[in-house]
Structure formats: structure tokens, C-alpha cells
Amino acid sequence: MRMSELSERSGISVASIKFYQREGLLPAGERTSANQASYDESHVERLRLVRALIEVGGLSVAAVRAVLGAADADLPIDSTLGIAQYAIPRSIEADSAHSARGDAELERVVAAAGWTVSAQNPGRVMAARVIDSYLRLDHEELLGVLDTYARAADEVARADLGTMAHQPDRAAMAGTVVVGTVLGDVLFAGLRRMAQESITHEVYRGTAG
């Protein structure tokens, strides 16, 4: 199909498609003349994936390039997972400054959860910065939720990895890893808000009754 049809099929403007191509997120089409190329179903699928990672997952173009590069390369699946884990929404990338107190508290949580986690895991900086903020903002009471969060994260991660394990081949597994890791953050954040509302009502009903 031609560029115009690719745009129609994917619901993405020609200008955006050209931008994604320049940024290396979309493989070139098959050249059919000096200034025309032909695209196939794989291009439609790739565009949908790019759009979901950017718009639903909140990734930057650079982060999308990194995770798609990992999924395309024939890397071992745990390397693909490692790269997907680094794909953090662009609003939260920023710097990594946090205090030793945040690190120490996180280390306690990791030990209680029985986890073995490398120093390079990108989740460490995310979690340590939040713990650090709780301390700096005088919200020590929020440290009380840490072990519950860690237990819940353990269950969610087991479900994530179970899904990957049942994929037929490495390419399918890589797709599941990338999509599930990036969008799973947003899914959980949404469900948490729904649960909070429901449980608030439950508690109010309880005290009113």
C-alpha cells in the first residue's frame, strides 16, 4: 500500500508517519520509484504499537526507539525485559537524585519481600525517589504502605512473567514484554483509582450504618 493508505489504515497523519520514520521508529517501505514506497501490514501494526507506547504509555520518542530496538534485535528475553523496564514515562525520567535514607528504607523493603535486585534496576531510582519525597515532605506515615505495595507488585510481576512464558516464540514474547511492561504501569494506576473510590464508599457505608 502507499503512504496515503498506510495513514488511513493506521489512523495516523502522513506528517506523523514521516516524523516516526525520520526518528527510526518505522522501517522503510519497499521503494517502487524515485519518490514512492510501498508498505505492508507490518507497517500498520508497527504504527499502532508506536502510537500506543507514546499516547497511552506516555513514553518519549527516544524511549520508544530503545524498546523497539530491543524487541527487533534477537536479544535474550531477559535483556529485552531489562530494556523495556527502562522505558519510563517522559514526565518521570528527569534526574535521579535521592537520599541515602530513601535507599536504606527501600533496601529493607527488598529484603522483606525476599527479592534479589541488581543495583542497575531502573525501578530502584523510581521507588527510592518516592520514599525520599515521603520523608522530605514529612509524610513518614506513608512508609507504612511500602510492604503492602511490594507484596502487590510481586503478584503483578508474577502475572506479567506468566503471560510472557506462554508465548509461542521469542518475537511474540518480546512484544508481550514491551507492551505489558510499559502499559501495565498505566493499567495499574487506573485500577488503583477505581479501587480507592470503591473502598472509600465501602468504609463510609460501614461507619454510617
Place this chain on the structure above:
Amino acid sequence: MRMSELSERSGISVASIKFYQREGLLPAGERTSANQASYDESHVERLRLVRALIEVGGLSVAAVRAVLGAADADLPIDSTLGIAQYAIPRSIEADSAHSARGDAELERVVAAAGWTVSAQNPGRVMAARVIDSYLRLDHEELLGVLDTYARAADEVARADLGTMAHQPDRAAMAGTVVVGTVLGDVLFAGLRRMAQESITHEVYRGTAG
């Protein structure tokens, strides 16, 4: 204290403090002369909170203004929670388009979890868009994790609300709601990455042994 000391104490540049003031995120100081004002401890604390919500939580300035307005006003605590729930990282705000299939699948998850959730809950759009993306991207296998995510979200939300309930007064409770709701997303996303790494090793050890 003067502006220069406020900057030093909070670690935030004078230019940024003036920007936050113009944007209505920081109350005015007490005017001491035509072009000088005096600030106190409450301004230092407010600046730290603004910084954490923007840099660690990934909120936009508009979202910070909304949640701080809610925390400052003497609203019932469930209204404050509702407003804090709308404070979604700026990278994920975007539009709310998603399909009826995503909604239907989400409705099933809500029923299975036993939740009562209003149509306006902002988590609905977040979760429905992710489910919709799983379907569009042909990753139906990822629907298999939904109930586990919902159970984990339920546990996390109970911990969140338990923390609020133990605060001494409404103002302290509002602070806990705002900080815990916004930064809790990032905390969970970090812990999930750590759990994924640890469980991957566990599984590899299992199959290798």
C-alpha cells in the same frame, strides 16, 4: 525570610519560585516594602511539595494547581481524593478515546472485583485505554493479567486509605491523600520493575536446576 533565603532553603531557583507564584502554586509572602516580601516555613514546605509533585510525580503545573487547591480548601476528604485521582502524569493526560470492547472488558473486571465505581472515575479511562491497546495490538494474552492486577490494586488502595484514616486532622489527611495518590503510582511502577527482575531470576534458576 527573604526570597533569596527561601530559594536557598528549598533548593529551588528564584526564577522557578517566581514562576510558581505567577502560576498560583505558592501563596504570596507578607509584603514588607514596595518590592520586598517575607516568607516563612510554610512557603519552604509548599515549595518542596510542588517540586515533588512535578519532578517525582510527573504532574503538569495545571494538575499541581488543581490538587493543591483541593488540599487547601476545606473540602470533604472524598472530594479531595477525587481531585487527587485526576492528577495524572502529564505524559498520559492526552485524549480519552477508547473502544466499547475495552469498556466491556473493564466492566467485567470491576464486577469480578466487587467494586462500585462511578462513570466519572478517571481511572476508568486510563484502564480502558490500556485494555483497548492490548486488543488493538493483538495482545489478547495480556487480558489474562487483569484480575490479578485488580486484586493487587484492591490491596494497595486499602493500604492507601488506611494511611489517610490515621491522620490527626483534615489538613494532614488532605496532604497524605495528595502525596500518596500522586507519588504512589511511581512507587508501584518502581517496585513492579524490581519484582520482575527478581522473579525472572527465580524462574531461570528453577528451570536451570
